[in-house]
Amino acid sequence: MGPADVAGPALSRLAPGALVRSAGVVVVRLARVARAVWRFAKSHVPRWMLPVLAVCLFIPGPFDELAVLAVVAIPVLRSRAARAELAESVAAAWRQPAVRAVGPAETEPTRGLGLVPGEGDLVTFWGLDYERRLRVIIDTDAKNEADDQFAIVHALLSPSLDVRGLIAAHFGNRRTRESMAESRKEIDLLTRLLSLDGKVRVENGAPHMLPDARTPVDSAGTRLIIEEAMREDAGPLFLAFLGPLTDMAAALLLEPAIAERDVTLIWIGGPAYDGHDGAKPEFNLSNDVAAANVVFSSPLAVWQVPRPAYVTMGVSYAELYERVRPCGKIGDYLVRQLVEFNAAHATRERSWEYRSLGDSPAVGLMLNPNCGGWNTRPAPGFTYDCGYDYSREYRPIRVYQSIDSRFVLGDFFAKLRAFSESDELT
Numbered sequence: 001m002g003p004a005d006v007a008g009p010a011l012s013r014l015a016p017g018a019l020v021r022s023a024g025v026v027v028v029r030l031a032r033v034a035r036a037v038w039r040f041a042k043s044h045v046p047r048w049m050l051p052v053l054a055v056c057l058f059i060p061g062p063f064d065e066l067a068v069l070a071v072v073a074i075p076v077l078r079s080r081a082a083r084a085e086l087a088e089s090v091a092a093a094w095r096q097p098a099v100r101a102v103g104p105a106e107t108e109p110t111r112g113l114g115l116v117p118g119e120g121d122l123v124t125f126w127g128l129d130y131e132r133r134l135r136v137i138i139d140t141d142a143k144n145e146a147d148d149q150f151a152i153v154h155a156l157l158s159p160s161l162d163v164r165g166l167i168a169a170h171f172g173n174r175r176t177r178e179s180m181a182e183s184r185k186e187i188d189l190l191t192r193l194l195s196l197d198g199k200v201r202v203e204n205g206a207p208h209m210l211p212d213a214r215t216p217v218d219s220a221g222t223r224l225i226i227e228e229a230m231r232e233d234a235g236p237l238f239l240a241f242l243g244p245l246t247d248m249a250a251a252l253l254l255e256p257a258i259a260e261r262d263v264t265l266i267w268i269g270g271p272a273y274d275g276h277d278g279a280k281p282e283f284n285l286s287n288d289v290a291a292a293n294v295v296f297s298s299p300l301a302v303w304q305v306p307r308p309a310y311v312t313m314g315v316s317y318a319e320l321y322e323r324v325r326p327c328g329k330i331g332d333y334l335v336r337q338l339v340e341f342n343a344a345h346a347t348r349e350r351s352w353e354y355r356s357l358g359d360s361p362a363v364g365l366m367l368n369p370n371c372g373g374w375n376t377r378p379a380p381g382f383t384y385d386c387g388y389d390y391s392r393e394y395r396p397i398r399v400y401q402s403i404d405s406r407f408v409l410g411d412f413f414a415k416l417r418a419f420s421e422s423d424e425l426t
Helices: 003-012 016-044 047-056 063-078 080-095 148-156 179-193 220-229 246-254 256-260 289-296 317-323 328-345 360-367 405-425
Strands: 123-125 128-130 134-140 161-168 202-204 237-241 263-268 301-305 314-316 354-356 374-382 388-400
Touching (some): 016 080, 148 161, 148 328, 148 360, 161 360, 179 328, 220 237, 220 246, 246 256, 246 289, 263 360, 289 374, 301 360, 328 405
Parallel strands (some): 134 161, 134 237, 237 263, 263 301
Antiparallel strands (some): 314 354
16 A cells, blocks of 8 residues: 555545645645745844845746845854754744634634624634633823833734723823823724724723813713723623723723722822832823712722832833734834834933833733732722822722733744734735
């Protein structure tokens, strides 16, 4: 019995649809290998050669491909490290499962994007199905600094999170009188770069802080929170607040029953509890102390990530340029806006080559509540100079002292690369 006798019966047992899907997987993997070689060439071949390579790809006949291979081979033949790098890149590209399956029998993945409400309950990503997904709303002062953007994209690329909406939050009036509107514009830009404009619900939050702890500032964002929190047909709801607590406080004042629902608030904000975190006031708290007092005095479940924990999410320019910038338009924008923000706010003493992605722990904790060390303590009140008022004690809350930055940032880098590769293949 020869090889043909073995292969023949095996192939005959495969349905035509399976053959089509197998061929499709091979095509996708070959395309990934080609992209890996192209990325290698871009990083090792002189820039003036890249247009020559691009032109060669459009010339009929075999000689253009041979020219491309010859040019790419120049750095490979010169360096053992380059040979190893290329081999590893090609092997990794080939081993990675197809992000998009081919054939009518397959469920088409959503490239890891958060499921758009109304499209069903199943998301497939990396060959894994996500059916019981966590409902999430993100309230973000997106144009305040340069880290909210990373958290927003991370959440939208996480298949286990059902992002029910994004709320544009204000960030005070120290730099602009239109801070909420600027946050909304930034959110719209991010969804557009992800090809999600019109597919993810986006609402405006309050344009300014609460006038006092008894008066809500109503908004479409607040109504979104109330709507999702009071649903009877859904599971737990997580609210990630990356800026001030204005919209959460307004929702509690308008509908106090929210605090009794299966709702958990994750807040990136507040100073150190030992009073020794270096700077004062903490920015997110300072933009609405009254709102923080409303939320912390309520029965709502709260997970707090204070400043000493969120500032540990440092990432360097070197890593951003290597792992984020090559990932399509969204990767380029994320890095560019961060570098520009740093340059605009650098001190005279020194230049910066890193930034803390301090809002990303909110996403990490929704994916893995144990990706940080925490304890429980009575919720304090807040003084109007942005300190804690320990004379007031409310129900226990969870306070994180540390965050596993490797888990959070590594997960983001992997999902962003998978998204950019699938986006370029479709």
